[in-house]
Amino acid sequence: QVQLVQSGTEVKKPGASLKVSCKTSGYIFISNYIHWVRQAPGQGLEWLGMINPVGETTSNAQKFQGRLTMTRDTSKSTVYMELRGLTSEDTAMYYCARDQRSSGILDNWGQGALVTVSS
């Protein structure tokens, strides 16, 4: 079965960088986009960006331009999300999710990675 397993809880200082991994299994890794979504405490879901594992092309929400990088390691069937210049507003649960058909059908999700940014 399709599984997405994310790296664990992180505590970061303001100004630091964050790198979350998302290891996939149960399907052909390069066949599906992976999206990153976060939820800050008491807030709704927020789309951060997506990566196409073929060619490693990416797209991200405008507010993260210049601060967000998504990469993949095909040998490990794993994608990574790096967010730089962290502030307290980046405190959130970060999810990766598989896109069933490259049209935003997020059919399988990781368990989430809790990130706290605090001095």
Add this chain to the structure above:
Amino acid sequence: QSALTQPRSVSGSPGQSVTISCTGTGSDVGGYDYVSWYQHHPDKAPKLIIYDVSKRPSGVPDRFSGSKSGNTASLTISGLQADDEADYYCCSYAGTYTWVFGGGTKLTVL
């Protein structure tokens, strides 16, 4: 990319129906038939319940249905059950390989 507009909360009694709206613009909801809906229970990952405006993944009961008119998509849940109590989010393609979520709606089953 502004979040799509959803009501903050809706409520209904068991067995009743509720509808949650999701309003965007012609650049997202109105421009594409790529609207999906997610059910999110606390401390769990979100779950896909509707995609392509009105299609249901296998395993999702037909009590959940979706539709769209102009710039507004809607999710209707009929025959409310206690376990339907959750947060619901719409999501739309917004062009140029970007997507946008709604602000979320808390459904309370009375």
